[in-house]
Amino acid sequence: MTDTTSPITRGHAEAATPIAPGRTPWKQEAIGFVLGFALLALLPLIFGDTYARHILIMAFIYAIVASNWDLSLGYGGVFNFGHLALFGIGVYAYSLLTKLAEFDPWIALFASGVIATLAAILVTIPILRLKGIYIILVTFGFAQLVMQVIISQSAITGGTQGLVRIPGLYVFDHNMVRDGKSAYFYIALALLVASTLFLRVFVRSRAGASIVALRDNEEYAVSRGVSIVRQRMLTLAASAFFTGIAGAFYAAYQRNASIDVFGMSLATIILSMVLLGGTSTIYGAIIASFVLTIFAEWMADFGAWRPMITAVLIIGVMLAYPSGLVGMIKASWGAIAGRLKRPG
Amino acid sequence: MSALAEILFGGLFQGSLYAMMAVGLALVWTTIGVFNFSHGVFMMLGAYIAWQLVELGLPAAVAFPIAVVVMAGVGWILQASVVRPLIGRPNIVLVVVITTLAAGSLIENGALTVWGPRSKQIPALIAGNTTIGGVGVSLHQIAIIVITPLILAALWMFLNRTRLGLALRAVAQNEDAGHLVGLNVTALYGLAFAIAASLAGLAGIFMGGYRFMSPVMGSDPLLKALIVVVFGGISSISGPIFAAYLIGFFEAACSYYFGLYWTPALLFGVLILTLMVRPEGIFASRSRGLA
Numbered sequence: 001m002t003d004t005t006s007p008i009t010r011g012h013a014e015a016a017t018p019i020a021p022g023r024t025p026w027k028q029e030a031i032g033f034v035l036g037f038a039l040l041a042l043l044p045l046i047f048g049d050t051y052a053r054h055i056l057i058m059a060f061i062y063a064i065v066a067s068n069w070d071l072s073l074g075y076g077g078v079f080n081f082g083h084l085a086l087f088g089i090g091v092y093a094y095s096l097l098t099k100l101a102e103f104d105p106w107i108a109l110f111a112s113g114v115i116a117t118l119a120a121i122l123v124t125i126p127i128l129r130l131k132g133i134y135i136i137l138v139t140f141g142f143a144q145l146v147m148q149v150i151i152s153q154s155a156i157t158g159g160t161q162g163l164v165r166i167p168g169l170y171v172f173d174h175n176m177v178r179d180g181k182s183a184y185f186y187i188a189l190a191l192l193v194a195s196t197l198f199l200r201v202f203v204r205s206r207a208g209a210s211i212v213a214l215r216d217n218e219e220y221a222v223s224r225g226v227s228i229v230r231q232r233m234l235t236l237a238a239s240a241f242f243t244g245i246a247g248a249f250y251a252a253y254q255r256n257a258s259i260d261v262f263g264m265s266l267a268t269i270i271l272s273m274v275l276l277g278g279t280s281t282i283y284g285a286i287i288a289s290f291v292l293t294i295f296a297e298w299m300a301d302f303g304a305w306r307p308m309i310t311a312v313l314i315i316g317v318m319l320a321y322p323s324g325l326v327g328m329i330k331a332s333w334g335a336i337a338g339r340l341k342r343p344g
Numbered sequence: 345m346s347a348l349a350e351i352l353f354g355g356l357f358q359g360s361l362y363a364m365m366a367v368g369l370a371l372v373w374t375t376i377g378v379f380n381f382s383h384g385v386f387m388m389l390g391a392y393i394a395w396q397l398v399e400l401g402l403p404a405a406v407a408f409p410i411a412v413v414v415m416a417g418v419g420w421i422l423q424a425s426v427v428r429p430l431i432g433r434p435n436i437v438l439v440v441v442i443t444t445l446a447a448g449s450l451i452e453n454g455a456l457t458v459w460g461p462r463s464k465q466i467p468a469l470i471a472g473n474t475t476i477g478g479v480g481v482s483l484h485q486i487a488i489i490v491i492t493p494l495i496l497a498a499l500w501m502f503l504n505r506t507r508l509g510l511a512l513r514a515v516a517q518n519e520d521a522g523h524l525v526g527l528n529v530t531a532l533y534g535l536a537f538a539i540a541a542s543l544a545g546l547a548g549i550f551m552g553g554y555r556f557m558s559p560v561m562g563s564d565p566l567l568k569a570l571i572v573v574v575f576g577g578i579s580s581i582s583g584p585i586f587a588a589y590l591i592g593f594f595e596a597a598c599s600y601y602f603g604l605y606w607t608p609a610l611l612f613g614v615l616i617l618t619l620m621v622r623p624e625g626i627f628a629s630r631s632r633g634l635a
Contacts, residue, residue: 073438126616126620133437134574137571144608145616149609152606264563304456307449308449311446311447314442315443318430318442319430322439
């Protein structure tokens with residue numbers, strides 16, 4: 001146990017040190033991964049009522065969106081503020097494909113991921129030459145552009161009214177409505193597992209190492225033959241696929257689509273999940289998605305005070321632990337491990 | 345003739361509002377190197393404070409300056425609480441985005457709790473209407489068109505002709521050198537935020553005089569200010585000012601010829617094209633510095 005914790009604690013002590021991919025041996029991570037998701041798969045046994053399951057399904061969707069954002073924002077260092085537009089594109093792609101083109105819902109779900117990926121490649125073109133703050137502004141502009149186009153094409157997209165009665169998913173002849181949401185729960189969980197597996201394999205691969213290298217020392221990485229154009233496109237495209245699928249699933253689950261998905265409030269919530277969890281971890285964003293979603297439900301009684309309390313907590317955590325919840329966990333884990341080690 | 349007058353007037357008016365907002369954003373970016381996402385909320389808060397003071401019985405001529413000064417204080421406090429503690433951290437740009445967004449959400453929901461969701465309006469700077477070149481306009485809007493360049497000129501004078509303004513620009517250009525020659529860098533950071541917040545507050549007062557106010561009134565102007573600074577280049581004060589008027593005219597012309605629905609889409613399209621050709625903005629030089 002001391003073998004694994006010591007490099008992590010050392011990494012935390014030097015706050016500027018980036019978390020390199022592949023520090024935890026992959027076997028240990030695989031065990032943790034399987035155990036963690038097996039635990040999540042058992043949750044419907046504890047939470048029988050549909051409302052609790054609904055909250056969990058929403059947490060899974062947010063976790064997919066947030067953890068994919070962590071790939072471009074945390075690992076890639078690309079300040080892509082149009083990530084929620086990719087989610088929104090997934091929502092509308094699924095809705096229009098199933099409603100107007102009458103695609104099979106599962107094919108539409110997959111196609112939405114592909115469309116979001118193509119949109120991500122498209123938005124990468126103007127930001128190839130840009131850095132830092134300019135990327136924020138252009139991607140932000142891209143998100144607004146997509147929203148404005150959807151609003152102005154109200155004949156097809158429903159405009160500000162949105163779309164209703166979108167076909168849902170199906171599993172053979174299983175009744176999706178009267179099963180206490182367990183089918184949707186397991187589909188959402190399966191998507192989260194697939195997305196997380198993809199993200200972790202990606203960030204541990206050579207491609208993942210190269211995008212981190214570009215983030216940390218662009219000139220050096222380029223001089224060693226890493227192509228900034230190709231890797232930046234790869235980063236954004238990779239972060240878009242499951243985001244688009246999450247959007248499509250969201251539309252299939254909610255059975256409606258509205259332009260609210262492009263709004264600032266959802267973007268703020270998901271961004272706080274990424275940063276609150278701690279960037280460049282993938283797992284941090286997932287943990288923070290669960291924490292924030294459940295926390296928001298738990299505080300439902302506070303009414304108007306809820307967003308204010310959440311805001312104060314986000315500021316508090318960011319000021320005290322800039323590396324987020326994962327940094328907090330690692331710091332406390334390091335303290336416990338250190339105390340355990342000392343007597344021995 | 346009336347088409348031209350309408351575009352000209354609309355452009356000048358919108359451009360003035362955008363310029364007031366964008367200059368504050370650019371000022372904070374150049375001095376501190378962070379992006380203030382609560383800038384739109386500053387605008388809303390300035391308008392609500394002015395409304396509250398007028399409601400308490402103060403005349404507008406007294407209430408408006410007080411609101412602007414209070415906003416300077418709000419800007420300073422925000423800077424001290426959610427920006428200053430993060431200076432020197434490696435991922436400051438990103439973390440400040442989320443802390444200012446959260447602070448903005450806090451203030452916005454606070455305003456909603458205190459003042460309620462019902463729309464309000466504050467008195468116009470000058471009441472009444474007139475007709476110029478066949479276009480009906482309110483005197484309030486003409487007052488804004490006249491006052492804004494004066495305030496921007498005063499800001500330019502401050503940044504270029506006073507010791508304090510020069511110190512602010514010095515910190516913007518080279519923070520370490522600013523420390524070395526004995527400038528109080530932390531205080532200057534606070535000052536940049538204070539000026540930005542009071543300008544935004546003033547823009548809010550302008551806007552509250554001709555449109556109904558709501559706690560979310562700042563989000564659209566913030567978005568427009570973002571476009572303006574991207575378009576004009578964020579590394580200067582003059583770039584965003586030119587860009588603000590240019591975008592004002594562009595919007596006025598677009599909504600006249602293509603209709604209100606297509607204007608935002610066209611605007612963003614032009615914006616993205618501009619950035620592909622000139623990433624640093626059309627009026628900017630490559631260096632990061634003020635004026």
